[in-house]
Amino acid sequence: xxxxxxxxxxxxxxxxxxxxxxxxxxxxxxxxxxxxxxxxxxxxxxxxxxxxxxxxxxxxxxxxxxxxxxxxxxxxxxxxxxxxxxxxxxxxxxxxxxxxxxxxxxxxxxx
Amino acid sequence: xxxxxxxxxxxxxxxxxxxxxxxxxxxxxxxxxxxxxxxxxxxxxxxxxxxxxxxxxxxxxxxxxxxxxxxxxxxxxxxxxxxxxxxxxxxxxxxxxxxxxxxxxxxxxxxx
Numbered sequence: 083x084x085x086x087x088x089x090x091x092x093x094x095x096x097x098x099x100x101x102x103x104x105x106x107x108x109x110x111x112x113x114x115x116x117x118x119x120x121x122x123x124x125x126x127x128x129x130x131x132x133x134x135x136x137x138x139x140x141x142x143x144x145x146x147x148x149x150x151x152x153x154x155x156x157x158x159x160x161x162x163x164x165x166x167x168x169x170x171x172x173x174x175x176x177x178x179x180x181x182x183x184x185x186x187x188x189x190x191x192x193x
Numbered sequence: 194x195x196x197x198x199x200x201x202x203x204x205x206x207x208x209x210x211x212x213x214x215x216x217x218x219x220x221x222x223x224x225x226x227x228x229x230x231x232x233x234x235x236x237x238x239x240x241x242x243x244x245x246x247x248x249x250x251x252x253x254x255x256x257x258x259x260x261x262x263x264x265x266x267x268x269x270x271x272x273x274x275x276x277x278x279x280x281x282x283x284x285x286x287x288x289x290x291x292x293x294x295x296x297x298x299x300x301x302x303x304x305x
Contacts, residue, residue, distance in 0.1 A: 115293070124197075124284055124298040125236070170235050178224050180249060181286075181294060183235035 088171055088184040096192055101158040103187040105171030106151075112176035114147055116156050119168045119186070128156075128169075163193040195220065197287050197297035198267075205303045206275050214270040214300045218287030225268045226294060227260060230282045239283075242268060272302075280304045 088105045095101050105114070113132050117125040131138045131147045131154065138145045144157040158165055168188050172181040198217040206212050218225050223244055228236035241249040242262035253260065257275075262268040272279055282301050286294035 117296075122301075124199075124296040125286075127293055127295065130293060172236075178241065178248070178288065178290070180226055180238035180241055180252070181228075181236070182238065183228075185233070185235045 088169070088187045090187060091185070092188045092190070094190040094192065095161055097161060097163055099161055101161050101165070101189055101191070103156045103169050103189070105154045105156070105184055107154075107171075107173050107182075107184075108152065110175070111149075111173040112179075113174050114145075114154050115172045115174075115181070116143075116145060116154075117170045117172060117183075119170065121167075125170065158189075161189075161191045163191050165189060165191045197222075197285055197295050199283075199285050199297035199300050201300060202298065203301045203303070205305060207305045208276060209274050212272040212275050212279070212302055214272075214283050214285075214302070215267045216270070216285030216287075216297060217267040218285075219295055222287035222289055222292075222295070224288045224290070224292075225262050226286045226288075227268075227270050228284045228286065230284060230299070236284060239270070275302075275304050277304050 115130045116128045119125050129140050129145050131145050142159045147154045168186040170183050170186045172183045174181050200215050225242045227239040230236045238252040240253050240260045257273045259271045282299045284299045286296045288294045
C-alpha cells in the first residue's frame with residue numbers, strides 16, 4: 083500500500099524563492115529519502131535522513147524529519163529554473179527492504 | 194563509472210506479445226529492484242533480487258510477470274501476453290549491501 087504522501091501535489095514559484103514540500107508516512111521507518119525526477123528520466127537521489135536524525139543539509143537542500151508526526155519536509159532555497167522537476171519521498175524499513183514512494187510534488191520554477 | 198543501465202528506453206508491443214526489459218546494475222552492486230510508475234504517480238515496488246535469487250516479489254502481479262537476475266548478465270523483467278494496462282515506465286535500481294538505491298532512466302512500455 084502507498085506509504086508516503088507528499089503535499090502539495092503541485093507547486094509553482096518564481097526563481098529565487100524557496101520551495102517547501104512535505105511528506106507524511108504511516109508506519110515506522112528506518113530511513114527517509116528524497117529523490118528528484120526530471121520529465122522522462124529516472125530518479126536522482128538527493129538526500130537521506132535516518133530515523134534518529136531530525137535535520138540534514140546538503141547545499142541548497144534542507145530536510146527535516148519528525149518521527150512523532152511521521153512527517154518530513156524538503157526545503158529548496160534560492161530556487162532555480164533547473165530545479166523544475168517532480169520530487170518524491172521514499173521510506174524504507176531497514177536493510178535492503180524496498181522503498182515505498184509517495185505520489186510526488188511537481189515543482190515548477192519560473193524564471 | 195557507469196550508472197544503472199536499462200534497455201530499451203522505449204518499447205512498443207501489441208496486445209498479447211511479450212515484453213523483455215533489461216537492467217544492468219552499477220558495478221559492484223548485487224541487489225536489484227524493479228519498480229513500476231504510472232503517469233502522475235510515484236513508483237510502486239515490484240520485485241527485489243540478488244544474484245540468482247528472488248528475495249521479495251510481493252509487488253509482482255501473480256500472472257504474466259516474472260523476473261530473474263542470473264549469475265552472468267543483466268536482470269530481466271519479463272511480461273507475457275501484455276495488455277493495455279501494462280503500459281507504464283519500469284525502473285530498475287541497484288544497491289550494494291544496505292546501500293542507497295541508484296536508479297536507471299527506465300523503460301517506457303507502450304501497448305498498442
